[in-house]
Amino acid sequence: MSSNEPPEPPPLVIPDEQPALQCSVSRRGSAVVVAVADELDLLTVPEFSRTLTALQAAAAGPVVLDLTAVTFLDSSGINAIVRASRDADDNPTRLRVVATGPTVLKTIQLAGAHELITLAPTVDDALALP
Numbered sequence: 676m677s678s679n680e681p682p683e684p685p686p687l688v689i690p691d692e693q694p695a696l697q698c699s700v701s702r703r704g705s706a707v708v709v710a711v712a713d714e715l716d717l718l719t720v721p722e723f724s725r726t727l728t729a730l731q732a733a734a735a736g737p738v739v740l741d742l743t744a745v746t747f748l749d750s751s752g753i754n755a756i757v758r759a760s761r762d763a764d765d766n767p768t769r770l771r772v773v774a775t776g777p778t779v780l781k782t783i784q785l786a787g788a789h790e791l792i793t794l795a796p797t798v799d800d801a802l803a804l805p
Contacts, residue, residue: 696722697744705736706802712744715752724755731763731770738763739801742774748782756783760792769793771801 696719697712707730715723731738740756742748756772763770771793774780783789795801 694718696726698723698726700730703739703798703802705734706739707734707736708739708741708798710741710744712746714747715742715745715755716747716749717751720751720755723752724759727755727759728762731759737769737771737802737804739795739798740770740772741798742772742779743776745774745776745779748779750786753783753786753788757788757791769804771795771804773798773801 694714696715699710699712701708701710709727709730711723713719727738727740740759756770760770760772772783773795774783775796783792783794793801793804795804
C-alpha cells in the first residue's frame with residue numbers, strides 16, 4: 676500500500692444475537708392482553724408481528740396491546756401496530772392499544788397513527804370499549 680492510499684476501514688461487526696422481544700400474554704375473559712416491554716423497533720418487530728398475528732388468529736375476543744412498559748418505539752413498530760389493527764378490522768378480534776408513556780404516545784401521535792388505531796389509557800378502558 677502506498678502512502679497516498681487511505682487505510683482500509685475496520686470490518687463491520689454485526690452481533691449474532693438480536694434483542695429478544697419482551698412480551699407477556701394473559702387472558703381477561705375472552706380478551707387477550709399482550710404486554711410489550713422495552714423496545715419495539717426494527718430488530719424486535721419481526722417477532723412482534725409473528726406473535727401478534729398468531730394471537731389475533733386464535734383469539735375469540737378483542738386483543739389488547741399494552742405498550743405502557745415500552746421505552747422506545749420506531750416507525751417499524753408503528754407500522755406493525757397499524758398493520759395488525761387493519762388486519763383485526765376484518766374479523767371480530769378488534770385490536771385496542773394502550774399507550775400512556777409520553778415517549779410512545781407522542782411518537783404514535785406525531786406519526787398520525789392515533790387516527791388509524793383504537794387507543795385507550797388503560798387495559799380496563801380498552802376492555803370496556805365496544
